[in-house]
Amino acid sequence: MTKTLSFGVMHLITAFSVTxxxxxxxxxxxxxxxxxxxxxxxxxxxxxxxxxxxxAQAFRGRWRAGGARHAQQAG
Incomplete structure (x- = not known):
């Protein structure tokens, strides 16, 4: 929980600083x-x-399959 709270504080500081x-x-x-x-x-x-x-699950499955095909073609 400490890590999560620290990240939250860092996020707020970053948002304020950038804006x-x-x-x-x-x-x-x-x-x-x-x-x-x-x-x-x-x-x-x-x-x-x-x-x-x-x-969404089907889309991720197609996306992963496309990436695997691309890697095979490049290799």
Whole structure:
């Protein structure tokens, strides 16, 4: 849990620093620092739900098979 919390703090500092460097605005950087992780969390929920969907599994299977074919042709 300590590693996860440390990464979370690092993410917030990075988000604030990059946004402040790009905009020069503490208000914008502060807003992005808290809105982005919230949006990311919501999107991750839906991403996680779709990940196990049969269409997503089929796509990953085709993608892996295509990569294996490409490696055989190159080798």
């Amino acid at each position: 402040y460097a790009l905009t020069g605005s503490v208000a914008v950087a502060g807003a992005v620092t808290f809105v982005e992780p919230l949006a990311n969390t919501v999107l991750h929920y839906f991403f996680d739900k779709y990940w196990d969907h049969p269409r």
